[in-house]
Amino acid sequence: MVDAVVRLEHVRRRFGDVVGLADLNLAAPKGSVTVLLGPNGSGKTTAVRTITGALRPDGGQVEVFGIDPDVDGESVRRRCGVVSAKPALYDRLSGRDNLRYAADLWGIVDEKPIEESAARFGIDDALDLRVGGYSTGMKTRLALARAILHDPDLLLLDEPTSGLDPESSHAVLALIDEMAADGKTVVMCTHLLLEAEGLADQVVILEQGRDLIAGPPDALVARYWPNPRVLVDAEERASLDALATMTGVVSYERNGGGATVALDDLQRVPDLVAALASRGVRLTRVVPHEPSLEELYFAVRDRGVE
Amino acid sequence: MKGRRSRLWVVARTELRQLRQSPDFWLPMLILAGLFFVVIPTILLFAITHVHNDTVVAKVATTLDVLPPRAKAAIHGFSPAGRTSYALAVYLFAPLAVIVPMTISTAVGANALVGEKERGTGEFLAHSPATEREIYLGKLVASLLPGYVTTIIGFGVYSLIVNLLVGPQVGGWFFPTTDWWVLMFWVVPPFLAITLSVVLRLSARVRSGAAAQQASGLVTLPLIIIAYAQSSGVLLGAGQTAIALGAVAWVVAIWGLARGAGAVTRARLLGVEGATL
Numbered sequence: 001m002v003d004a005v006v007r008l009e010h011v012r013r014r015f016g017d018v019v020g021l022a023d024l025n026l027a028a029p030k031g032s033v034t035v036l037l038g039p040n041g042s043g044k045t046t047a048v049r050t051i052t053g054a055l056r057p058d059g060g061q062v063e064v065f066g067i068d069p070d071v072d073g074e075s076v077r078r079r080c081g082v083v084s085a086k087p088a089l090y091d092r093l094s095g096r097d098n099l100r101y102a103a104d105l106w107g108i109v110d111e112k113p114i115e116e117s118a119a120r121f122g123i124d125d126a127l128d129l130r131v132g133g134y135s136t137g138m139k140t141r142l143a144l145a146r147a148i149l150h151d152p153d154l155l156l157l158d159e160p161t162s163g164l165d166p167e168s169s170h171a172v173l174a175l176i177d178e179m180a181a182d183g184k185t186v187v188m189c190t191h192l193l194l195e196a197e198g199l200a201d202q203v204v205i206l207e208q209g210r211d212l213i214a215g216p217p218d219a220l221v222a223r224y225w226p227n228p229r230v231l232v233d234a235e236e237r238a239s240l241d242a243l244a245t246m247t248g249v250v251s252y253e254r255n256g257g258g259a260t261v262a263l264d265d266l267q268r269v270p271d272l273v274a275a276l277a278s279r280g281v282r283l284t285r286v287v288p289h290e291p292s293l294e295e296l297y298f299a300v301r302d303r304g305v306e
Numbered sequence: 307m308k309g310r311r312s313r314l315w316v317v318a319r320t321e322l323r324q325l326r327q328s329p330d331f332w333l334p335m336l337i338l339a340g341l342f343f344v345v346i347p348t349i350l351l352f353a354i355t356h357v358h359n360d361t362v363v364a365k366v367a368t369t370l371d372v373l374p375p376r377a378k379a380a381i382h383g384f385s386p387a388g389r390t391s392y393a394l395a396v397y398l399f400a401p402l403a404v405i406v407p408m409t410i411s412t413a414v415g416a417n418a419l420v421g422e423k424e425r426g427t428g429e430f431l432a433h434s435p436a437t438e439r440e441i442y443l444g445k446l447v448a449s450l451l452p453g454y455v456t457t458i459i460g461f462g463v464y465s466l467i468v469n470l471l472v473g474p475q476v477g478g479w480f481f482p483t484t485d486w487w488v489l490m491f492w493v494v495p496p497f498l499a500i501t502l503s504v505v506l507r508l509s510a511r512v513r514s515g516a517a518a519q520q521a522s523g524l525v526t527l528p529l530i531i532i533a534y535a536q537s538s539g540v541l542l543g544a545g546q547t548a549i550a551l552g553a554v555a556w557v558v559a560i561w562g563l564a565r566g567a568g569a570v571t572r573a574r575l576l577g578v579e580g581a582t583l
Contacts, residue, residue: 049432052432054429054432056573084430088430089427104319105317105436106434156433
């Protein structure tokens with residue numbers, strides 16, 4: 001039995017006629033990074049709001065740290081840090097006042113955590129300026145600083161890098177890495193598949209308020225692409241078609257970048273290269289190909305759950 | 307319990323801090339209070355007590371005929387100008403003590419919750435450990451204080467002006483009268499609380515600050531009329547009646563505030579539920 005910090009079972013939530021969550025199941029193990037992938041309106045934000053108890057589900061069960069947030073939401077929220085899609089900052093206050101507000105609500109008396117979290121995201125110099133004058137990147141950094149001020153056990157990030165410059169995006173992704181390394185649990189929503197790459201211990205693909213598929217990226221990739229794949233290119237691309245009938249080739253597909261070849265075993269590569277060379281094919285590239293999360297996402301959406 | 311109480315104050319303090327940082331909000335309110343408590347009374351009372359124009363005094367005096375006999379009997383003064391200025395100071399300006407706090411507090415209260423929704427900061431509060439009741443009470447305190455404190459300060463300044471200008475005409479410092487003490491510390495606070503209990507409920511439910519302001523205007527109007535009539539002694543008289551009215555108002559206020567807390571929900575702070583009147 002996995003020690004899940006967040007567990008959602010058959011959770012449903014409607015907003016009038018609009019379905020927010022239809023039947024969402026999710027388990028985020030302790031110390032893991034769970035990435036919720038899905039298009040706009042798939043229920044990612046509603047899921048985050050349900051986890052903290054900010055939204056009460058119409059049905060199903062929610063457990064966070066073993067507590068039902070609907071019964072004792074205060075205990076749950078006390079241990080959560082949330083960065084929402086919009087930074088949710090008070091523009092008329094200074095950065096310091098925004099952090100002070102959060103610190104006071106979470107019962108932090110010291111000034112030290114404020115200084116430290118601001119320094120961690122490189123906004124300590126701007127802390128006494130009004131947030132209204134901050135750039136989008138600075139606002140997100142401040143929102144991040146605010147979210148970790150109380151050293152939360154569970155960090156919930158809703159589209160945290162949306163609209164950010166590369167430097168700020170990097171700060172977000174670095175935070176997730178650090179939190180995971182510290183044994184904290186992270187749940188991140190995104191529709192930017194690239195940013196989830198390499199971060200996720202677990203991916204949950206959502207559509208219309210349901211979890212289509214969930215699991216570690218490697219396992220999911222293996223499920224959709226059981227054979228190893230190799231990208232091959234040559235000076236004369238048509239000459240690559242010879243690969244289609246060679247021993248060990250499971251599938252062959254020529255595309256704009258050369259060809260993608262699925263093999264029964266990666267050990268076949270030297271033999272295939274030799275065979276092509278003997279036919280006078282001048283290869284320019286032979287690289288193993290690990291499908292990206294993006295490919296996985298579209299495979300799940302196009303091919304359905306396998 | 308200690309944590310809960312302090313979170314209430316945290317919400318209130320931050321709301322007040324935002325108001326302080328917003329001269330576009332407090333400057334008009336300051337001008338309003340200055341106008342009602344200082345400028346208008348000073349000009350009128352100075353004109354009556356120092357210009358010595360009998361025609362003007364007589365005209366102003368006729369407007370005081372609407373006062374009930376009890377109020378008329380209480381008017382002091384050595385001369386027609388003295389009696390007229392006394393009556394103006396004690397009765398005519400009394401409603402201002404109600405209009406000023408209600409205008410200021412309503413303006414703050416109307417935006418208090420819908421403003422969180424509009425700015426997106428409701429998301430932060432919804433995910434915070436603060437309870438709905440703490441958020442509601444924090445917003446209530448932050449709405450009540452600016453109006454009431456402005457009124458008390460204005461009341462002090464007004465008292466000074468009245469005593470300096472009219473006092474010599476009526477045999478010395480006379481203000482505040484008992485009725486005014488009752489009005490300021492017994493009648494105005496519950497009226498303010500009743501108004502805010504309704505305004506905050508509206509603010510939690512409507513979709514925009516503009517809608518909250520409009521709806522709040524409708525709520526405050528009848529209360530201002532009642533308070534005006536009471537404070538000027540026209541509707542119900544003063545003295546014992548004022549104390550009784552204040553007592554009833556306190557009961558209604560406490561009931562209204564207790565019920566009003568239920569209007570604040572996290573779903574409403576997030577702007578995803580109950581966005582109707």
